[in-house]
Amino acid sequence: MKVVVNIKLKDLVLDPAGKATQDALCSLDFNVKNVRIGKQIVFDLDKKNEDEARKEVTKMCEELLANTVIEDYEIVL
């Protein structure tokens, strides 16, 4: 099963990389706002059942993939 995990900074956390990208885009005359940059982790998981897979991937996020103090994660199966 293919799994996609999107990890992004919580809304209240400052995103300097996003701000720098926004400034760069605006300097190229692109009219963008609220640029936020996150990680996307894609992998194969040896599970047939979606509920089981979601439980396991949640564990992965909580234990390793996301820093839950400052990041939120979204699991896409």
Next chain:
Amino acid sequence: MKVVVNIKLKDLVLDPAGKATQDALCSLDFNVKNVRIGKQIVFDLDKKNEDEARKEVTKMCEELLANTVIEDYEIVL
């Protein structure tokens, strides 16, 4: 309009961060394969028309957001 750009390394490009994450997950007894890590850039674009927006975001990717030599990008409107 909210725009999501997913940027990932081309398949033939080695992904050391993905490999390190895979090893870490396996050491925690998670059975995962082919871990690949990419970027997800989210922003607001002042466009009503989807075709226009897609054309502009493609230009952003080609000019700044993606290194098209080693990265592929996907635009989600």
